[in-house]
Amino acid sequence: MKKWELYKEGKIKLSKEEIESYKYSEYRHNRNEESFNTFITIIKLPYYIFWKFPAWTIRKVTFKDMREKQQKEIERLKLVMESKERARKSNILELEKYEKAFEVIGFKDKLGNYPLFHSIEKDEDRETISFKSNLTLSEWMNKKESLETVLDTNVVSIKHQKESKQIVYLDTTKKGMPKLLEWKDEYLINDGILPIGQDIFGNLIKFEFIYVANVLIGGAPRGGKTKLFQLLAYQILRAGGHLIIAEFKELDYQKFENKCQVINDHGELKAALIKLGKERDKRKKLFRKVDAENIDDYNKKTGSNLKRYYLMIDELGEAMEIANPNMTKKAKDELEKDIAELARSGARLYSAFGIHFIFGTQRPDVKVIEGQTRDQFIGRICFKAVKNTSNIVLESDIASNLNSDDKGRAYIKIGADYKEVQVFLFTHEMINRLPNRKPPKENLKIVKSEEFENENRENDEIIDVDITL
Ligand SMILES: Nc1ncnc2c1ncn2[C@@H]1O[C@H](COP(=O)(O)OP(=O)(O)OP(=O)(O)O)[C@@H](O)[C@H]1O
Ligand SMILES: [Mg+2]
Numbered sequence: 328m329k330k331w332e333l334y335k336e337g338k339i340k341l342s343k344e345e346i347e348s349y350k351y352s353e354y355r356h357n358r359n360e361e362s363f364n365t366f367i368t369i370i371k372l373p374y375y376i377f378w379k380f381p382a383w384t385i386r387k388v389t390f391k392d393m394r395e396k397q398q399k400e401i402e403r404l405k406l407v408m409e410s411k412e413r414a415r416k417s418n419i420l421e422l423e424k425y426e427k428a429f430e431v432i433g434f435k436d437k438l439g440n441y442p443l444f445h446s447i448e449k450d451e452d453r454e455t456i457s458f459k460s461n462l463t464l465s466e467w468m469n470k471k472e473s474l475e476t477v478l479d480t481n482v483v484s485i486k487h488q489k490e491s492k493q494i495v496y497l498d499t500t501k502k503g504m505p506k507l508l509e510w511k512d513e514y515l516i517n518d519g520i521l522p523i524g525q526d527i528f529g530n531l532i533k534f535e536f537i538y539v540a541n542v543l544i545g546g547a548p549r550g551g552k553t554k555l556f557q558l559l560a561y562q563i564l565r566a567g568g569h570l571i572i573a574e575f576k577e578l579d580y581q582k583f584e585n586k587c588q589v590i591n592d593h594g595e596l597k598a599a600l601i602k603l604g605k606e607r608d609k610r611k612k613l614f615r616k617v618d619a620e621n622i623d624d625y626n627k628k629t630g631s632n633l634k635r636y637y638l639m640i641d642e643l644g645e646a647m648e649i650a651n652p653n654m655t656k657k658a659k660d661e662l663e664k665d666i667a668e669l670a671r672s673g674a675r676l677y678s679a680f681g682i683h684f685i686f687g688t689q690r691p692d693v694k695v696i697e698g699q700t701r702d703q704f705i706g707r708i709c710f711k712a713v714k715n716t717s718n719i720v721l722e723s724d725i726a727s728n729l730n731s732d733d734k735g736r737a738y739i740k741i742g743a744d745y746k747e748v749q750v751f752l753f754t755h756e757m758i759n760r761l762p763n764r765k766p767p768k769e770n771l772k773i774v775k776s777e778e779f780e781n782e783n784r785e786n787d788e789i790i791d792v793d794i795t796l
């Protein structure tokens with residue numbers, strides 16, 4: 328530390344002369360510093376005047392900062408445009424690819440325009456491709472088979488966009504439908520939800536009777552209707568449900584005879600429909616007591632395990648047209664009318680009470696099942712069939728495109744959509760797993776039905792209400 332600083336801190340004492348001399352040299356030093364700085368500034372002045380200031384002025388006047396910023400932004404946009412252009416080029420390739428494919432199969436609208444490629448989304452095995460066109464959904468569906476060939480893929484479903492009917496989505500996959508599916512008991516759910524098979528992605532397809540109310544099965548001979556009936560019968564009986572099977576020609580259900588009621592006669596069918604009507608009345612009273620809307624609601628509210636009833640008619644045509652040479656025409660007409668009437672009101676009124684119909688037919692025309700009754704069958708499935716049958720069952724001729732060699736292959740209608748499904752194969756050995764039917768207690772039955780009739784008469788004033796789900 329310098330002497331002067333030690334003095335300033337009060338650590339040493341200096342004489343007056345010494346102090347003055349130090350003060351003076353300090354003053355001199357500061358002056359010299361100032362002079363030097365002024366000198367340097369003067370020297371630098373031309374640099375400020377002739378370079379720094381004009382550069383700054385020019386920068387301001389010519390908006391150089393702003394232009395540099397703009398240049399950077401232009402470069403960024405150029406990169407974006409380049410990547411967009413690359414995407415557009417690959418889109419053009421897609422556009423060309425699909426246009427060529429549509430040209431090959433002659434798939435165009437009335438003005439001769441082919442559908443325009445819109446977008447593609449990939450998710451593992453699935454590719455959803457959308458197109459814009461003026462073609463209707465049924466025109467797309469009718470071309471499904473050709474589309475699959477020309478695009479070399481499987482079209483799983485064809486749907487509209489919600490916002491625009493011009494945009495159609497094809498759900499596609501290279502995966503193939505399974506040829507044969509074995510049933511496994513692990514698929515069993517309960518007596519109201521019956522799995523039937525799998526779609527192309529291996530998803531379990533099932534009928535939930537709380538929603539479908541009744542099921543209509545269509546298809547040409549040898550498609551797999553009876554096998555499906557048997558698969559459903561198996562599940563219903565395994566789950567403890569009640570089942571009545573009606574068949575009039577074939578002997579496909581003999582093995583079920585000691586497992587559930589099997590009917591071969593039209594008189595018995597009428598009696599069964601009446602019995603189901605009584606069961607419905609009985610359930611109506613029970614449900615009313617706890618204000619239950621349907622069987623699931625009733626079971627939930629009361630903690631009981633009321634089981635569903637099912638009436639299966641394998642070939643509806645034979646149930647609705649009696650071919651008995653021993654009956655007079657009048658008797659036949661009357662019985663046919665009664666059965667049709669009971670089926671009509673049953674389909675409309677029973678399902679909420681857990682009483683369902685599963686009807687199958689090769690030709691579902693009005694003679695066999697009239698429109699109003701048919702509307703109560705929300706569950707629809709159709710094996711390979713002629714266009715007319717497919718149209719009636721599915722409201723689309725999509726099932727006519729199925730291959731008759733693909734046994735157990737069908738289309739199921741889900742809302743406005745269709746799903747191809749491979750039905751689990753029922754094998755006769757499965758019947759051995761079903762419990763045997765209890766021997767009928769004839770006397771007890773008569774007493775019960777009499778009691779029931781009396782009960783019914785007491786409540787004749789009950790108004791029939793249509794319970795819809
Ligand atoms: N889910 C299935 N998986 C594999 N094969 C099946 C399946 N369903 C049926 N089949 C085969 O197809 C044949 C015909 O099936 P099914 O008897 O069920 O047809 P159908 O539609 O009832 O015919 P029909 O109208 O003549 O009564 C069966 O014998 C069986 O070999
Ligand atoms: Mg059959």
